[in-house]
Amino acid sequence: MSDDYDVVIVGASIAGCAAAILFANLGARVALLEKHSGMDAYKVLCTHTLQPSCMPVVKTLGLLPLLEEAGARRHVTHLWTRWGWIEPQDEPGREPLPHGLNVRRQTLDPLLRRLAAGTPGVDLRLGHSVNGLLEEDGRFTGVRVTAKGTQSRLTARLVVGADGRGTTVGDLSGLPVRLSANNRLGFFAQYRGLAEDTASRVWFLDPDTAFAFPNDDGVTVVACSPNKEQHASAFRADLEGSFERFVRALPDAPRIDRAERVSKIIGTRDLPNVYRRPYGPGLALVGDAALATDPLWGVGCGWAFQSAQWLVDAVGPAVAGQGDVLPGLDAYGEKHRAALDSHHKLMEDYSAVRPFNxxxxxxxxxxxxxxxxxxxxxxxxxxxxxxxxxxxxxxxxxxxxxxxxxxxxxxxxxx
Incomplete structure (x- = not known):
């Protein structure tokens, strides 16, 4: 079996759904593939926040009113430092400070996936796992997929990998990748009843970090990122006790003892920084598939939206007009590098658990x-x-x- 599309996108999470909607709005025929079979699947290990930088894309997608109706919380983040709290305020007589949104992925992902599925030109295929890339004359031309035990081929003028940090498309493509150690642990839990938390708060303990982000449905996501050398053995021996002791010890700490924990304490002891070349001949990577950095900064969701927009801006006209996508892919790679490279290098450097310079x-x-x-x-x-x-x-x-x-x-x- 073979199906032909303008674009095949692998991964129906933030970056994949955003790219699918934006391409389809230009008139492209898009196959949006997702390995999970349920419409309501969502990413669990996440900071659950959208930075202000991605709000223009959220608005372009028509997603903002849907998120606000679902209870997403606007935020301007406050940061604790040893010099005191950094609490940005509007400048008198000027436009309000740009805000972001806090929203749990169990709310965001299904909502965005349904928005993509309802966009004319998007063919959402759930339960489809990619197991190979098609190539012809030195460029990628499609994917091999398996669904319910049946294999098929989907061809396209552009293949997009939006399948996350452990990207299958990125691995199969052979694009260069750079890994670097992240010397922090990362754990979080969700609490209901932290009524005093009206602002997003981040603690820079130099070098340990933590955050508390009020989200939809009255839930606050509380997370900590202690350095491995000092805390790994304690968190391994007693995850719950170590997590709660760490949070209670924060300056102006969230009062978790007065709240109800409504999730497990989840996280990871090893989450390296990953940077892949974001494009190849006939192929592009967006979101975490291209760049996955230390999650303490809460940039992954925002950069997923933005990289999808940059890709469509660069190659969308060629896709819609049946032109050559290769020059646009070069432009996408340059935009991606210019926008994110310096941020990622600084985050990568700080993940070595050094003190502030x-x-x-x-x-x-x-x-x-x-x-x-x-x-x-x-x-x-x-x-x-x-x-x-x-x-x-x-x-x-x-x-x-x-x-x-x-x-x-x-x-x-x-x-």
């Missing part, structure tokens, strides 16, 4: 002391500006000025 200390301390510096950090943490702009000479000079004139609370008056 001198520039990070300068910028974070200023952000805890000054409203303008806090807004600047919010733009960076929201992935609205890159590392170069965050740590520009002007930004460092302003931060140094803030710190030079900072007077600690309760300090004696200067004479």
């Amino acid at each position: 001198v520039f990070e200390r300068l910028l974070l301390s200023a952000a805890a002391r000054d409203a303008g510096a806090a807004r600047h950090y919010h733009a960076f943490a929201s992935r609205l500006i890159d590392v170069k702009e965050f740590a520009s000479p002007g930004s460092l000079l302003r931060a140094a000025r803030v710190n030079a004139f900072h007077r600690p609370r309760n300090a004696p008056p200067k004479i």
Whole structure:
């Protein structure tokens, strides 16, 4: 059996569904393949947050009102540092700060999958597992799949791997991949009844980290990322006790003892950073299939939406117009690198569990002391500006000025 499409997308989660909708809206015929057989399948190990950087894509998809109706929570994240809380506030007389959304994947994934399935031009095929790539004249031309014991071939002018960190498409493609160790553990649980948590909160304990994100349905996702060397044996011996002790010890800690835990404590002791070349001849990778970084930063969901948009922007006209997709794939690869490479390298470096460097200390301390510096950090943490702009000479000079004139609370008056 053989079916011919304009685009075959492997993986019907965030990146795959977003790409399917955007391609179909341009008039492309899209096969959207998902190995799970249920429409309501969802990713469990996730930070369950969408950064402000991806909100334009969420709006373009028509997803924003659906998420808000489902109870997704708007957020501007507050960060604890040893210099105090960084609490970004709107600048008087200016537009409100860009916000993100917190929403559990058990809410987001089925909703987005149904939106994709209802988009004209999208053929959602559940229970389809890819076991091979088709190639012709040095380029990828489709996939071999198995569904209910039957094998078939699906051909397309573009194959898209949206199948996550352990991507089958990426492995089969032979595209170059770089792995680096992540020296943090990662565990989280969901609690109902943390009524005092109205803002998303992140703790930079330098180098350990934690976060608490209020989500839909009155549930708060609480997570911790302690370093392996100090905490691995304790978490292995007593996961529940170690997790709860870590959370209780946080400054201004979430009051988990007054709340109901409504999930298991889940996570991982080994989650390396992964960077794959995001394209090849006739093939592209989006979302975690291309780049999967330390989850403590909560960027995976947002970058899944954004990389889908970048791919469609780059090759969509060629796909819809029956043109050559190869030049567009080069453009997609360059956009992906320019937008994410500096962020990923910094996150990769920090996952070695090093203390903050001198520039990070300068910028974070200023952000805890000054409203303008806090807004600047919010733009960076929201992935609205890159590392170069965050740590520009002007930004460092302003931060140094803030710190030079900072007077600690309760300090004696200067004479």
